[in-house]
Amino acid sequence: MTSVTLENVVKYYYPTIGSAETRPTLGLDHVSMKIEDGETVSIVGPSGCGKSTLLKVIAGLEYADAGRLLYNDVDVTRITPQDRGVGMVFQDYALYPSKEGEKNMAYYFEVHHRTEEEKQQRLKETADLMGIGFELLMGRQVDTLSGGEKQRVGIARCIVREPNVFLMDEPISNLDAKLRERTRTEIKRLLKKFKITTIYVTHDQQEAIFMGDRIAVMRAGRLEQFGTFDDLYYSPANLFVASLIGTPPISVLPAERSGGALKIADAASLPLSAELAAQLPEGRLRLGVRPEAWFVKSEAGSGLALTVTRIERLYTERAAFAHGEVTGEPVNALVPLDFPEVKQVFLQPDLDRAYFFAADSEAVLHTPGVPALF
Amino acid sequence: MSLIPAVGRKQFKARLGWGALAAFLWFGVFMHLLPFYIMIVTSITPAAEAMSMPPTLWPAHPTLAAWKLILHISDVARSVLSQPLSRYFFNSTLMTLSTMLLSIPVTSLAAYACSKLIKGKSARTLFIFFIGTLMLPGIVSLIPSFLLTRNFPFPLPVAPTIPGTDTAFPTLRIWNTYWAVIIPAGFSASNFLLFKGFFDGIPDSIINAARVDGGSEFNIFRRIILPMSVPVYAVVAYFSFGATWDSYLWPLVVIQDSKIAPLTLAIRRISDAFGAAGTTNPQSALGASAQMAELISQGLSWNGLMVLGLLQAIPVFIFFIIAREYLLKGVKIQGLK
Numbered sequence: 282m283t284s285v286t287l288e289n290v291v292k293y294y295y296p297t298i299g300s301a302e303t304r305p306t307l308g309l310d311h312v313s314m315k316i317e318d319g320e321t322v323s324i325v326g327p328s329g330c331g332k333s334t335l336l337k338v339i340a341g342l343e344y345a346d347a348g349r350l351l352y353n354d355v356d357v358t359r360i361t362p363q364d365r366g367v368g369m370v371f372q373d374y375a376l377y378p379s380k381e382g383e384k385n386m387a388y389y390f391e392v393h394h395r396t397e398e399e400k401q402q403r404l405k406e407t408a409d410l411m412g413i414g415f416e417l418l419m420g421r422q423v424d425t426l427s428g429g430e431k432q433r434v435g436i437a438r439c440i441v442r443e444p445n446v447f448l449m450d451e452p453i454s455n456l457d458a459k460l461r462e463r464t465r466t467e468i469k470r471l472l473k474k475f476k477i478t479t480i481y482v483t484h485d486q487q488e489a490i491f492m493g494d495r496i497a498v499m500r501a502g503r504l505e506q507f508g509t510f511d512d513l514y515y516s517p518a519n520l521f522v523a524s525l526i527g528t529p530p531i532s533v534l535p536a537e538r539s540g541g542a543l544k545i546a547d548a549a550s551l552p553l554s555a556e557l558a559a560q561l562p563e564g565r566l567r568l569g570v571r572p573e574a575w576f577v578k579s580e581a582g583s584g585l586a587l588t589v590t591r592i593e594r595l596y597t598e599r600a601a602f603a604h605g606e607v608t609g610e611p612v613n614a615l616v617p618l619d620f621p622e623v624k625q626v627f628l629q630p631d632l633d634r635a636y637f638f639a640a641d642s643e644a645v646l647h648t649p650g651v652p653a654l655f
Numbered sequence: 656m657s658l659i660p661a662v663g664r665k666q667f668k669a670r671l672g673w674g675a676l677a678a679f680l681w682f683g684v685f686m687h688l689l690p691f692y693i694m695i696v697t698s699i700t701p702a703a704e705a706m707s708m709p710p711t712l713w714p715a716h717p718t719l720a721a722w723k724l725i726l727h728i729s730d731v732a733r734s735v736l737s738q739p740l741s742r743y744f745f746n747s748t749l750m751t752l753s754t755m756l757l758s759i760p761v762t763s764l765a766a767y768a769c770s771k772l773i774k775g776k777s778a779r780t781l782f783i784f785f786i787g788t789l790m791l792p793g794i795v796s797l798i799p800s801f802l803l804t805r806n807f808p809f810p811l812p813v814a815p816t817i818p819g820t821d822t823a824f825p826t827l828r829i830w831n832t833y834w835a836v837i838i839p840a841g842f843s844a845s846n847f848l849l850f851k852g853f854f855d856g857i858p859d860s861i862i863n864a865a866r867v868d869g870g871s872e873f874n875i876f877r878r879i880i881l882p883m884s885v886p887v888y889a890v891v892a893y894f895s896f897g898a899t900w901d902s903y904l905w906p907l908v909v910i911q912d913s914k915i916a917p918l919t920l921a922i923r924r925i926s927d928a929f930g931a932a933g934t935t936n937p938q939s940a941l942g943a944s945a946q947m948a949e950l951i952s953q954g955l956s957w958n959g960l961m962v963l964g965l966l967q968a969i970p971v972f973i974f975f976i977i978a979r980e981y982l983l984k985g986v987k988i989q990g991l992k
Contacts, residue, residue: 295775342863362866369867375860379882388878392870438868448867 283352283445283478285316285339290348292334292502308334310502311348318353321472321479323493325486325525331502332482333450339480340448341365352445368444372451374431376423382434383419389442407441410471429460436468440475447472447479454485465491486526498522511651520569520643523636529572529593529602529613531636534585536568543568543632546608549585551632560647561637569636572602575614576629584627587612594618694961698722702956721958725966728921731953735928736921737913744966747917750833750906751899754840758895759888761841766850767876771862782851789844800839801908804830835909836917840899846891853887854880889981896974901967922963925950 292309296302309331316322324332337343338350341362350358357365377385383404390400408415411433418430426434432452439447452468453461469492472479481492489496490510497507498521506518510526517523524530537544538561544550545568553561578584585607593602595615603616603626614628637646697705698721700714724731729739736743769781802810807827809815814823829835857880865875881888903919910916928950950956 337863340863340867342866362863363869363871365867367867369864371860371864373858373860375858375864377861377865377879377883379879388865388870389868391878392868392874438864442868 282318282476284318285446285478285480286349286351287312287314287335287339288349288351289313290335290338290345290350292331292338292343293346307502309338309345312499312502312504313348314497314504314507316478316480318478319476321481321492321494322497323481323483323489323495324497324499325483325489326499326505327525328484329501330499332484332499334502335499336369336448336450336480336482339446340367340369365446366442366444367446367448368439368442369448370432370435370439370450370452372454374428374435374455376426376431376434376438378423381420381422382426382437385423385434386419386438386441389438403441403443407437410440410474411437412467428456429464432456432464433467436471440471440477444477447475447477449479449481451483452481453488454483461488468492486528496526498525515651516648517636517645519645520567520638523569523638523645527571529604531569531571532607532610532612532614533567533569533638534607534610534612535565535640536637537565538563545630546585546610548608549629551629554632557632557637557647562646565640566646567638567640568630569638570612570630571634571636572613572615574631574634576631577614577616578627578629579623581627582629584629585612587614587626587628589624589626592616694964697958698961698965700958702951702954702958705957705961720954721962724953724955725959725962728959732925732928732950732955735925735950738916738921740921740966742914743916743918743921746833746915747900747919748970750836750917751896753833753837754899755892755895757837757841758843758846759891762843762846762891763850763884763888764876765842766847767854767880769847770851770854771857771859772872785842785844785847789848797904797908800905801830804828804835804839804909830909831911831915833915836899836902836906839905843895843898846894849891849894850884850887853884857883886982889978893975893978896978897971900971918963918967922960922967925955925960925963 290309290312291307293305294308295305312331312335314322324335326332334343338345341357341360341364345358348358349356352365376382377388380388386404386407387400390403404419408419415433415437418426418434423431423434432455435452449468453464456464465488472492479492481489483489483492493510495507495509496513498505498513500521506513506522508516513522513526517526520533524533534546536546538553541553541558542550543553543561576584587603587605587607589603589605591604593604595601599618600615601618603614603623605612607628612628614626616626634649634652636648638644639646696713699717699719700711701716701718701720704711704714704716726740728736729742765785769778769785773781799810802812805812805826805828806814807829809824809826814826816823829838861879862875865879870878901919902917903923906917906920907923910920913920950959
């Protein structure tokens with residue numbers, strides 16, 4: 282059982298010969314985080330944000346240029362990947378193509394000079410864990426397996442050794458949608474069973490939310506926020522986190538506070554509650570509204586006119602998302618299904634559930650905080 | 656066949672085109688096989704008939720006499736070739752196998768290191784350095800290389816003396832030994848390029864997975880990379896075999912002693928025996944030289960040379976068939992999606 286701690290980890294990337302950039306770029310910019318024992322952490326962020334680099338540093342495939350990395354209380358910053366005892370699952374499966382499934386899983390036991398009995402026993406246990414039909418995959422040549430089957434072998438290869446830390450680098454993003462759904466559930470089931478510390482890298486926030494007990498959001502090598510989904514959703518650290526988490530994304534509109542009133546997008550004006558009035562500065566700011574935090578009306582009133590460009594039905598509910606524009610800014614709103622073919626609806630933000638950001642930076646002025654649901 | 660689809664082939668014009676194409680290709684096949692036919696036929700032709708004008712396409716009296724004589728060449732033409740044929744064969748085999756044994760591991764490990772283990776600027780510099788050796792024609796480095804075999808590590812005809820004394824620097828002399836052929840062929844830039852191209856195609860994640868599994872770098876190379884790389888090893892082994900087995904100029908420069916001469920030099924020596932006399936017909940040939948006369952009197956002329964040529968070609972052909980098997984077997988287990 283292992284906890285993983287990163288202390289101010291820095292990783293530089295040196296430019297390739299011939300590129301215009303001559304200075305090294307920061308792959309990881311002073312990342313600090315503590316991943317608790319047995320916890321699953323998703324790392325999410327746009328391409329090139331350093332999430333894979335972070336995983337490689339934790340695995341030892343790259344070494345940090347500065348900072349420390351601890352497994353429990355042991356400094357492993359300079360320990361080779363061979364000696365860290367981690368298990369890693371790769372996006373392209375990375376199975377050894379010249380070996381069958383079983384030999385893929387057995388490689389660990391071969392290089393560690395384990396006994397044949399132990400190997401056989403662990404292989405059997407793993408096959409039982411992986412579920413029905415897995416023993417059939419073990420005997421097959423790797424290149425005859427389908428993508429999903431390959432990834433099952435990849436995961437089995439990882440758990441057969443009882444790793445300290447389980448690292449997954451976008452393990453299911455190469456699978457088709459339906460299989461992805463199934464494999465996702467499967468991985469979650471295995472993780473629950475093992476209670477191994479897991480770090481799961483993905484660019485898909487749905488996957489991150491589903492997998493992770495906590496989620497780390499990264500951008501340009503920096504850790505922007507690290508917390509549960511509720512923290513990230515209701516109390517984002519900045520505008521970037523607010524717009525990354527949530528589908529459809531938060532709608533951001535320019536607004537101006539003058540006295541006790543809030544003027545939104547030069548189109549509507551709302552009175553501010555005493556609590557909000559105490560927190561918000563005078564002048565220009567930005568208002569963020571989640572799709573579910575709009576009051577929707579079909580006739581003109583004090584609301585904002587949303588020109589609907591697209592209706593996206595939610596088949597699990599009697600509702601739909603209306604995508605459109607309010608004075609040129611993209612806005613998404615959750616509307617009841619009795620607006621089937623409308624071209625325009627009128628929206629009024631629920632200011633109790635609204636987010637406020639500074640007009641010229643990503644700083645947060647006010648967030649609603651996690652609602653007390655129960 | 657698929658160049659013109661089966662349906663289209665029913666049309667007259669397409670048939671004509673298809674026929675012309677087939678004829679052209681068969682002509683190519685014919686032109687390639689003709690020299691081999693001449694070689695084989697000449698090798699079973701009696702000596703006098705082999706030199707007659709016009710040449711005969713099929714001998715009047717086919718005979719295996721030349722084959723028997725060549726197998727005992729040191730008995731029948733001692734002044735031309737002093738060693739038994741098996742000796743030249745042994746020399747060629749020894750040089751070729753030793754070269755392969757040295758050059759394939761050295762070249763492939765260098766390529767693997769350059770492709771997967773060293774990153775950034777140094778890998779690039781190393782790569783350009785290795786490839787740079789390809790830019791120099793081999794003939795340019797012939798004399799410096801020759802001098803190096805005389806007084807290694809000095810590329811000088813005579814080793815320099817230690818300053819202030821009369822003693823020469825100690826040097827290593829590999830000239831006129833097997834090593835003179837084997838060591839310079841220990842690294843091959845063109846094979847390096849082949850290996851590197853292949854290793855570059857192997858995803859890093861496979862190597863990373865093996866590292867996480869706990870394999871040492873060498874174990875990863877031996878247990879994971881090597882089995883994946885069978886095709887490229889087959890290609891390189893074939894190239895390397897052919898290049899050393901058929902090498903002529905370099906052994907000619909560094910090997911003097913006929914006891915260690917490869918088969919290529921033996922063939923050249925017999926060919927020279929004819930060439931020096933400028934033989935075009937039996938009459939002029941007979942009067943030309945003692946060596947010539949000795950060969951002819953034994954019943955050897957171009958036919959003997961053709962026998963040697965065939966003996967020289969057969970191992971390369973056999974090795975090609977073996978390498979091809981592995982090449983096809985290997986293609987199936989490539990790890991590339």
